[in-house]
Amino acid sequence: MNGTSGRFALVVHGGAGVIEREDMSAEDERDILASLEDALDAGHAVLSTGGSALDAVQAAVVALEEAPRFNAGRGSVYTADGTHELDASIMEGHTRRAGAVAGVATIRNPVRLAREVMEHSPHVMLIGAGAERFADTRDAVERVPNAWFDTPARFAQLQQAQARERAAAEAPGQDPADLKGKYFGTVGAVALDVHGHLAAATSTGGMTNKQWGRVGDSPLIGAGTWADDRCAVSGTGWGEFYIRNAVAHDICARVAYRGDTLQAAADEVIWRRVGELGGDGGAIALDRDGHIAMPFNTSGMYRAWIGVDGDRGAAIFREG
Numbered sequence: 138m139n140g141t142s143g144r145f146a147l148v149v150h151g152g153a154g155v156i157e158r159e160d161m162s163a164e165d166e167r168d169i170l171a172s173l174e175d176a177l178d179a180g181h182a183v184l185s186t187g188g189s190a191l192d193a194v195q196a197a198v199v200a201l202e203e204a205p206r207f208n209a210g211r212g213s214v215y216t217a218d219g220t221h222e223l224d225a226s227i228m229e230g231h232t233r234r235a236g237a238v239a240g241v242a243t244i245r246n247p248v249r250l251a252r253e254v255m256e257h258s259p260h261v262m263l264i265g266a267g268a269e270r271f272a273d274t275r276d277a278v279e280r281v282p283n284a285w286f287d288t289p290a291r292f293a294q295l296q297q298a299q300a301r302e303r304a305a306a307e308a309p310g311q312d313p314a315d316l317k318g319k320y321f322g323t324v325g326a327v328a329l330d331v332h333g334h335l336a337a338a339t340s341t342g343g344m345t346n347k348q349w350g351r352v353g354d355s356p357l358i359g360a361g362t363w364a365d366d367r368c369a370v371s372g373t374g375w376g377e378f379y380i381r382n383a384v385a386h387d388i389c390a391r392v393a394y395r396g397d398t399l400q401a402a403a404d405e406v407i408w409r410r411v412g413e414l415g416g417d418g419g420a421i422a423l424d425r426d427g428h429i430a431m432p433f434n435t436s437g438m439y440r441a442w443i444g445v446d447g448d449r450g451a452a453i454f455r456e457g
């Protein structure tokens with residue numbers, strides 16, 4: 138038992154990256170905040186009636202996958218081939234059960250398939266065509282044509298990314314591999330339930346213009362998602378650096394092994410570890426005492442939270 142037994146908390150994110158206030162219309166901002174609030178409502182409905190952290194993070198992430206503003210589910214970014222390949226993972230803290238899928242193309246809500254992998258397969262992670270075949274056996278998983286994920290805004294982003302990369306390749310001195318803060322977005326949730334249990338989930342379309350079956354950190358347990366019995370994390374950022382730093386696990390390991398506060402652990406990993414290798418992004422983290430940390434070393438991170446004391450908020454920029 139811990140000090141928060143009987144209370145619950147939930148944090149969601151809709152991605153970190155180059156998000157400039159001057160580039161965002163009032164309507165964009167309103168829509169994005171409303172979608173974050175919808176995700177909080179979905180998770181709150183589970184947690185406030187005694188439901189599990191696992192169900193809450195799934196409900197919140199499904200809501201974010203359904204919101205076309207975010208790079209997950211509908212609204213996912215495009216690959217270099219003009220298609221969508223989606224990744225997701227989910228983990229329950231006290232049991233350490235986990236499920237993940239990568240490179241799926243017809244799964245409306247990849248986080249649901251990750252949950253099915255966790256509960257109805259002997260495996261943790263399934264990819265591509267095999268994951269789709271597993272989905273054929275699970276009635277709970279809705280299928281859609283790949284074009285269902287299309288949105289005009291993401292298509293425009295693909296065209297910009299391709300033009301930018303062509304220009305960079307031709308301009309001496311520019312590194313076409315420098316993607317810092319450029320093409321990201323992901324959704325995620327962490328929750329603490331009234332039973333004192335934690336869970337985390339993350340879902341993404343990955344990186345705009347990705348090729349060769351590129352998979353980032355989001356579906357990798359320990360990199361983009363982690364939950365144990367005292368700490369839960371969902372990351373968002375330049376996935377290669379999150380993999381190389383085992384970001385989500387490292388934050389929780391610092392809490393467990395070093396006795397760091399959640400905030401100190403999350404700040405160290407996002408600001409120093411990811412930053413010093415040249416990566417960028419953010420994370421949401423929650424511990425079993427209900428502490429919340431939401432660091433990001435980018436200009437913005439879409440995020441919203443309900444604390445154990447019932448305080449509720451949503452923000453995009455640092456001052457929020």
Ligand code: ASP
Nearest residue numbers: 321322323353373374376
């Ligand atoms: N981490 C995700 C990836 O690399 C993208 C993001 O979070 O923005 O696929």
